Amino acid sequence: MNGTLHHVSIIVPDEDRVHELAGLFGLELGRRQYVEEYEADCIFTTGSCGVIEFIIATGGKLAKFNKGMGGLHHIAIAVPDLDQARRELSEKGIPLLETKPVDAGPIQINFVAPAYTRGVIVEYVQPVEAPSTRAASAPPDAEPTRAAATDGSDAGRLSEQDIFRKARSLRKVGSMQAAADLLRDALRRHWLSAEGIEKAGRHIAGYLDDSGTPSLEVLVLGQCTTNWVSTCLTAAAWGGAAALRASDGQYDNVIQELMAAASSGRRYDLVVLLPWHQRLLGAAPGLGQVRIDEEVAFWQQAWQIVTAQMSARLVQVGYDWVSPGPLGHHLAGKAEGPVQLVRQVNDRLRAALPPSAYFVDLEQASGIMGRERFYDARRYHWTKQPFSEAGAACLADHIWSGIRSTTTGPKKVLVLDLDNTLWGGVVGETGPLGVEVGDTAAGEAFRAFQLHVKELASRGCLLAVSSKNNPEDAREPFEKNPALALALGDFAAFEASWEPKSVAIQRMAKTLQLGLDSFVFFDDNPAEREHVRQMLPDVAVVEVPEEPAHYVRALEAGQWFEAVSITEEDRARTEQYRAEAQRRDAQNSFASMEDYLASLDMVGDVRDVDDADLARVVQLLGKTNQFNLTTRRHGLDTVRDMLAQPRSIGLTVRITDRFADYGLVAVLLGVEEVGASVPTLHVDTWLMSCRVIARTVEEFCLNSLVAAAAAKGYRRVIGHYVPTRKNALVADLYDRLGFQRVASDADAGTTYAMDISEPAPSKTFVARRA
Amino acid sequence: MNRDDVQDKLLAVFRDVFEDDELQISPQTTADDVEGWDSLMHVSLMINVERAFGVKFSSTQVASLKNVNELIDLVVSRLAIKGAEGRA
Numbered sequence: 001m002n003g004t005l006h007h008v009s010i011i012v013p014d015e016d017r018v019h020e021l022a023g024l025f026g027l028e029l030g031r032r033q034y035v036e037e038y039e040a041d042c043i044f045t046t047g048s049c050g051v052i053e054f055i056i057a058t059g060g061k062l063a064k065f066n067k068g069m070g071g072l073h074h075i076a077i078a079v080p081d082l083d084q085a086r087r088e089l090s091e092k093g094i095p096l097l098e099t100k101p102v103d104a105g106p107i108q109i110n111f112v113a114p115a116y117t118r119g120v121i122v123e124y125v126q127p128v129e130a131p132s133t134r135a136a137s138a139p140p141d142a143e144p145t146r147a148a149a150t151d152g153s154d155a156g157r158l159s160e161q162d163i164f165r166k167a168r169s170l171r172k173v174g175s176m177q178a179a180a181d182l183l184r185d186a187l188r189r190h191w192l193s194a195e196g197i198e199k200a201g202r203h204i205a206g207y208l209d210d211s212g213t214p215s216l217e218v219l220v221l222g223q224c225t226t227n228w229v230s231t232c233l234t235a236a237a238w239g240g241a242a243a244l245r246a247s248d249g250q251y252d253n254v255i256q257e258l259m260a261a262a263s264s265g266r267r268y269d270l271v272v273l274l275p276w277h278q279r280l281l282g283a284a285p286g287l288g289q290v291r292i293d294e295e296v297a298f299w300q301q302a303w304q305i306v307t308a309q310m311s312a313r314l315v316q317v318g319y320d321w322v323s324p325g326p327l328g329h330h331l332a333g334k335a336e337g338p339v340q341l342v343r344q345v346n347d348r349l350r351a352a353l354p355p356s357a358y359f360v361d362l363e364q365a366s367g368i369m370g371r372e373r374f375y376d377a378r379r380y381h382w383t384k385q386p387f388s389e390a391g392a393a394c395l396a397d398h399i400w401s402g403i404r405s406t407t408t409g410p411k412k413v414l415v416l417d418l419d420n421t422l423w424g425g426v427v428g429e430t431g432p433l434g435v436e437v438g439d440t441a442a443g444e445a446f447r448a449f450q451l452h453v454k455e456l457a458s459r460g461c462l463l464a465v466s467s468k469n470n471p472e473d474a475r476e477p478f479e480k481n482p483a484l485a486l487a488l489g490d491f492a493a494f495e496a497s498w499e500p501k502s503v504a505i506q507r508m509a510k511t512l513q514l515g516l517d518s519f520v521f522f523d524d525n526p527a528e529r530e531h532v533r534q535m536l537p538d539v540a541v542v543e544v545p546e547e548p549a550h551y552v553r554a555l556e557a558g559q560w561f562e563a564v565s566i567t568e569e570d571r572a573r574t575e576q577y578r579a580e581a582q583r584r585d586a587q588n589s590f591a592s593m594e595d596y597l598a599s600l601d602m603v604g605d606v607r608d609v610d611d612a613d614l615a616r617v618v619q620l621l622g623k624t625n626q627f628n629l630t631t632r633r634h635g636l637d638t639v640r641d642m643l644a645q646p647r648s649i650g651l652t653v654r655i656t657d658r659f660a661d662y663g664l665v666a667v668l669l670g671v672e673e674v675g676a677s678v679p680t681l682h683v684d685t686w687l688m689s690c691r692v693i694a695r696t697v698e699e700f701c702l703n704s705l706v707a708a709a710a711a712k713g714y715r716r717v718i719g720h721y722v723p724t725r726k727n728a729l730v731a732d733l734y735d736r737l738g739f740q741r742v743a744s745d746a747d748a749g750t751t752y753a754m755d756i757s758e759p760a761p762s763k764t765f766v767a768r769r770a
Numbered sequence: 771m772n773r774d775d776v777q778d779k780l781l782a783v784f785r786d787v788f789e790d791d792e793l794q795i796s797p798q799t800t801a802d803d804v805e806g807w808d809s810l811m812h813v814s815l816m817i818n819v820e821r822a823f824g825v826k827f828s829s830t831q832v833a834s835l836k837n838v839n840e841l842i843d844l845v846v847s848r849l850a851i852k853g854a855e856g857r858a
Binding site (some may be wrong): 161164168172195198199202203225227228378379381382383389 | 786789809810813817818
């Protein structure tokens with residue numbers, strides 16, 4: 001029998017082990033296959049060392065191998081014809097285990113019954129030329145895979161068919177969470193086509209319904225059909241590690257659906273409104289302006305219901321044109337041409353939009369993908385959905401990034417590699433003047449990327465470096481090479497060492513006091529990207545293409561930094577973090593904490609919340625997670641109503657110290673407790689910036705609140721701590737500040753009370769500005 | 771491709787689209803027989819069938835289908851046209 005050794009197989013307990021062993025022996029991981037019969041993920045190595053198959057057995061017979069410890073499992077011999085081999089073996093009295101060959105993708109396999117090989121498990125494989133005949137084969141005009149793998153991290157990548165097959169088999173055995181996690185991973189790595197994204201969205205919607213996972217409730221209403229967009233929205237959110245349930249309303253029934261939703265008592269967190277241009281562009285000649293007025297009035301009516309009656313956040317999508325129409329390109333952009341009408345109505349909408357709403361610019365979205373790909377006339381005529389599958393998925397991405405920017409806010413830190421990311425070449429080899437920035441074609445690309453990144457920093461994103469380099473080598477180009485657009489001072493953190501990047505990034509997160517879920521990682525090296533993906537799943541890893549000229553677009557495509565507005569504080573952020581670093585250095589040089597705190601010369605400015613502050617207060621209510629005692633995400637109108645009552649108290653606290661002005665750092669909102677025996681103030685909200693914790697600003701805030709309460713005749717203050725995943729930081733704050741526990745419940749949290757009839761201010765090193 | 775082959779391949783497409791590996795179809799199967807087969811899923815299904823066989827349907831053809839048997843007829847006829855065009 002003409003056989004050759006095809007591969008050696010090792011059973012491992014989990015995926016980490018595969019990467020560990022591969023890393024240890026310098027093995028390159030290649031094709032990945034899910035074999036349903038054996039409930040196993042199989043990863044084959046590629047490269048010149050010969051093929052090793054790592055088997056991650058999640059269940060079935062293979063998981064029990066070697067009492068579950070795994071190990072060297074079998075050798076595989078390749079033969080040209082498996083059936084013939086089977087016949088020859090059976091003539092020798094040696095049976096194969098399976099009655100017919102098992103399909104394992106590009107190979108068909110069967111095992112020799114182990115009893116006949118005295119404990120050595122031998123597999124026979126027959127390489128198959130044609131693609132697997134199990135399911136519908138890919139046709140010639142299939143839509144290209146979205147974000148077709150350009151980043152080289154295809155190692156271990158499952159095909160889309162296998163992903164859904166595996167998800168189904170996980171669901172069949174009741175592993176719903178595992179199936180949902182598998183889809184999340186595929187989504188965040190952009191491994192699914194547009195069609196796959198829609199399918200994943202349906203899966204996840206079912207999973208969220210069945211599992212009762214707390215989700216963001218979103219109502220999607222449009223003047224066109226919205227069902228595909230809303231399904232893709234669920235998928236987009238899931239890929240971004242968020243649970244979002246989207247409901248659709250009836251086609252082109254926006255106001256009625258809103259009114260029904262408002263009076264239904266069902267709570268929606270957010271409403272997405274999606275116009276379509278059938279009325280705008282259907283106007284008789286001369287009536288274009290009238291039609292624009294009507295459309296704007298229509299949406300304003302809708303906004304009224306959303307913000308005032310439903311107290312929900314708003315994402316408004318704009319209008320778009322699909323083609324210039326009979327007027328042709330030149331005239332379409334003039335006077336009452338369709339392109340001009342669309343642009344005018346969008347300008348009007350943007351100007352009239354409620355302050356904290358997010359506007360999805362559909363012209364931009366479709367322009368970037370290309371209208372020919374974004375829209376599908378056939379689908380529009382069949383179903384009244386104008387978008388193609390790719391367009392619907394792309395629109396969903398834009399809507400999701402808008403939702404993200406109005407809930408958790410834009411990402412805060414961009415971690416960059418140096419060699420072949422910020423410049424061409426490896427500085428340790430070329431020296432500081434030998435790296436490519438400007439001058440050459442590649443150098444131009446790197447310089448453009450540096451400029452883009454610098455611009456990001458100037459609008460509030462923090463830049464950080466994580467480089468595998470000697471620290472001196474890493475810094476030198478910034479100090480000596482005039483062609484660089486970035487300077488060392490542009491970075492809030494600079495880690496150059498030989499430690500794993502996950503360690504460096506975690507250290508950065510601690511220093512900057514920011515959660516890993518606000519980090520974006522950009523590195524040209526696929527191995528580093530995979531490492532960070534595995535070790536720090538909260539960090540957003542950019543799919544970096546091979547060509548540096550495409551770096552800017554790759555970073556933009558993630559829409560990580562979408563924001564509704566940019567404030568002065570945003571612009572000064574890098575400077576603030578530098579001051580923070582200086583402050584920490586100063587801290588280390590003081591003998592006692594008290595001496596140090598006194599030396600800071602902290603001054604606190606306490607003010608009642610006024611109209612100018614209202615927007616910022618609401619923004620903080622939406623974004624602050626850690627130092628937030630009750631995490632109530634009130635909208636603008638709710639806060640305004642709360643403070644309109646004469647017995648309410650709303651305070652903002654601003655802190656400056658010797659090193660920096662920290663701006664608005666704390667918000668306290670209190671309302672009168674109705675029906676209390678003694679005049680009692682109930683603290684609805686107390687949030688504070690983490691930048692100023694543990695410096696007695698907490699005590700200062702409390703003193704200010706108590707003083708304001710006493711001035712209004714209150715004799716008692718009630719506070720609550722409502723536990724969330726992120727605010728364990730303040731679990732014992734009220735205890736530390738001298739409140740009495742009144743009631744405690746695992747889910748609802750703890751209620752505290754303090755008698756304020758006798759003044760007893762807490763000690764603080766913050767002086768009140770007169 | 772004969773009718774049986776078309777039906778087999780359609781079964782694979784149906785199972786994929788409706789995400790049900792146990793799904794069975796027969797020529798008599800209608801939309802009422804399959805859970806989730808509403809008007810929007812019908813469009814998705816048709817687009818997937820087009821992709822799987824490399825053919826295109828017209829809107830009228832798609833809207834008028836009453837059962838799987840008619841779908842098989844439609845696919846067979848489109849494949850024949852495609853084959854004829856290839857030979858022409």
